[in-house]
Amino acid sequence: MQAQVSSPIIVALDYDHADRALELADQLDPALCRVKVGKELFTAAGPDLVRTLVRRGFEVFLDLKFHDIPNTVAAAVKAAARLGVWMVNVHTSGGERMMRASVQALREFGEKKPLLTGVTVLTSTTAEELAAVGVSRPLKKQVLSLASSAKNCGLDGVVCSAREARVLRETCGPEFVLVSPGIRPAWSDRGDQRRTLTPSEARVQGADFLVVGRPITAASDPLQSLRDILAEIADH
Numbered sequence: 001m002q003a004q005v006s007s008p009i010i011v012a013l014d015y016d017h018a019d020r021a022l023e024l025a026d027q028l029d030p031a032l033c034r035v036k037v038g039k040e041l042f043t044a045a046g047p048d049l050v051r052t053l054v055r056r057g058f059e060v061f062l063d064l065k066f067h068d069i070p071n072t073v074a075a076a077v078k079a080a081a082r083l084g085v086w087m088v089n090v091h092t093s094g095g096e097r098m099m100r101a102s103v104q105a106l107r108e109f110g111e112k113k114p115l116l117t118g119v120t121v122l123t124s125t126t127a128e129e130l131a132a133v134g135v136s137r138p139l140k141k142q143v144l145s146l147a148s149s150a151k152n153c154g155l156d157g158v159v160c161s162a163r164e165a166r167v168l169r170e171t172c173g174p175e176f177v178l179v180s181p182g183i184r185p186a187w188s189d190r191g192d193q194r195r196t197l198t199p200s201e202a203r204v205q206g207a208d209f210l211v212v213g214r215p216i217t218a219a220s221d222p223l224q225s226l227r228d229i230l231a232e233i234a235d236h
């Protein structure tokens with residue numbers, strides 16, 4: 001039975017071993033946050049860990065950012081749906097045929113289908129780095145174009161920096177789900193992230209869900225950090 005989660009926080013369980021992820025999950029309340037399983041943890045611990053988290057009542061975002069040919073990505077999102085995850089994602093830059101194939105693949109799951117989101121431009125990427133890989137239009141325009149394309153293909157939303165949330169909300173409408181990593185409370189280190197905002201700034205900009213990893217997982221008291229972030233959001 002899944003908890004009713006009103007919290008916008010998704011804790012990124014970026015660990016190299018199932019035991020470490022479950023140790024943190026043991027301290028978390030599925031009513032206070034969702035959890036995210038990304039490439040490191042999934043590669044180390046596999047689908048069993050995802051099933052365990054789902055069994056423990058967590059809504060799980062499987063953040064594997066699929067980017068491949070349409071047939072492969074469609075089959076991969078279907079496999080994710082069979083795990084019972086709450087959200088799965090693909091790279092929007094995989095193109096419209098790939099995104100439409102993924103949407104189509106999830107139809108058979110009806111009301112039980114996971115949310116399908118598309119990664120736009122990674123929150124660690126700067127405008128200069130985007131230009132260096134050959135994208136000539138401004139970063140914000142690129143994000144907007146990829147998000148519009150995701151919406152046209154029937155995706156439920158996108159993964160974006162909260163810095164772009166306002167313009168995406170205005171363009172893609174109130175139902176389009178905006179998931180924002182790159183969240184950095186004032187007391188935390190930026191690390192490799194570049195397009196960051198604080199939790200309260202991200203919510204003000206219109207992000208629905210905030211992905212938070214190291215500010216919680218690297219803290220001496222992860223549960224207190226989660227509580228501090230929830231309190232910061234509640235105060236705004």
Ligand SMILES: O=c1ccn([C@@H]2O[C@H](COP(=O)(O)O)[C@@H](O)[C@H]2O)c(=O)[nH]1
Nearest residue numbers: 012038121122123181182211212213214
């Ligand atoms: O654009 C993106 C897409 C995904 N992520 C993922 O979110 C977490 C962020 O972790 P922090 O420790 O809070 O930086 C991580 O798992 C990334 O893979 C992202 O950061 N940006």
